[in-house]
Amino acid sequence: MAAVSKRLAANVPGDVYVDETCIDCATCRWLAPATFDAAGDQSRVYRQPETEAERQRALMAVVACPVAAIGTVDKADLGPARAAFPERIDGNVYHCGYHAEVSFGAASYLIVRPQGNVMIDSPRFAQPLVRRIEEMGGIATLFLTHRDDVADHQKFREHFGCERVLHADDVTRRTKGVERTIHGRDPVVLDDDLIVIPVPGHTPGSACLLYGDRFLFTGDHLAWNPFEGRPIAWKSVCWYDWSEQTASMERLAEHRFEWILPGHGRRGNLPAGEMAVAVRDLAARMKAN
Numbered sequence: 001m002a003a004v005s006k007r008l009a010a011n012v013p014g015d016v017y018v019d020e021t022c023i024d025c026a027t028c029r030w031l032a033p034a035t036f037d038a039a040g041d042q043s044r045v046y047r048q049p050e051t052e053a054e055r056q057r058a059l060m061a062v063v064a065c066p067v068a069a070i071g072t073v074d075k076a077d078l079g080p081a082r083a084a085f086p087e088r089i090d091g092n093v094y095h096c097g098y099h100a101e102v103s104f105g106a107a108s109y110l111i112v113r114p115q116g117n118v119m120i121d122s123p124r125f126a127q128p129l130v131r132r133i134e135e136m137g138g139i140a141t142l143f144l145t146h147r148d149d150v151a152d153h154q155k156f157r158e159h160f161g162c163e164r165v166l167h168a169d170d171v172t173r174r175t176k177g178v179e180r181t182i183h184g185r186d187p188v189v190l191d192d193d194l195i196v197i198p199v200p201g202h203t204p205g206s207a208c209l210l211y212g213d214r215f216l217f218t219g220d221h222l223a224w225n226p227f228e229g230r231p232i233a234w235k236s237v238c239w240y241d242w243s244e245q246t247a248s249m250e251r252l253a254e255h256r257f258e259w260i261l262p263g264h265g266r267r268g269n270l271p272a273g274e275m276a277v278a279v280r281d282l283a284a285r286m287k288a289n
Contacts, residue, residue, distance in 0.1 A: 035049055103150070109121070120217040140163065200241070224268030225266075232265070253279040
């Protein structure tokens with residue numbers, strides 16, 4: 001629980017606040033940008049919510065925060081904010097919320113589909129979220145984009161009986177029991193509408209999941225720069241090989257998609273043709289860096 005006694009001085013006065021346990025995962029800043037922004041290496045409340053919609057977004061950030069660093073002085077009812085997750089992004093694709101500290105606040109997603117729901121990366125195994133996912137049809141497949149964002153994958157496996165999928169090059173002691181491993185660098189078809197695209201670079205076994213021809217779940221390989229309106233990748237958080245990540249980005253541009261849905265960073269979308277050009281341009285900038 002956030003503590004008023006640890007409230008950051010950078011917060012503006014008012015009910016909602018961030019305390020000193022913030023780890024700067026930036027979840028609150030993209031989930032409720034009307035309320036939160038960056039102050040040095042932590043987040044803060046730069047503006048108190050002024051409308052019901054803004055307050056709902058701020059309370060959703062309270063629920064999603066991986067370290068419970070956001071609080072309200074008046075001890076707000078979080079029931080509606082908890083019930084808002086999973087939150088629909090577009091079509092049958094949802095943001096799960098309930099980010100996990102062990103994944104440094106990475107986002108996870110849910111695809112609701114008749115042939116079996118798919119979760120991408122693992123959120124916290126929180127009972128309100130679990131009950132909601134049960135109502136939405138459970139989880140048939142849990143796709144793990146890479147070794148960093150696996151969080152409570154084992155608990156989701158035990159509860160839902162889902163098949164976990166992870167590239168073999170990113171299997172660790174924590175994930176050695178996954179049911180299916182992907183090998184090599186060629187795309188692998190999981191189902192008629194699901195393709196795994198290996199993208200080594202951030203880690204040796206990083207992989208994206210392409211759903212249909214619209215949604216690309218990118219893990220830590222690729223995110224979106226909302227200020228410039230184009231894709232972005234960060235050399236500073238490439239844990240394996242930047243040249244490999246650059247080559248992976250070049251191959252990724254050959255695929256058709258409209259949405260970038262990352263583990264860390266902001267999501268974004270463009271028409272598929274424009275997105276392909278933008279990803280190729282990013283690969284060129286990476287090569288120059």
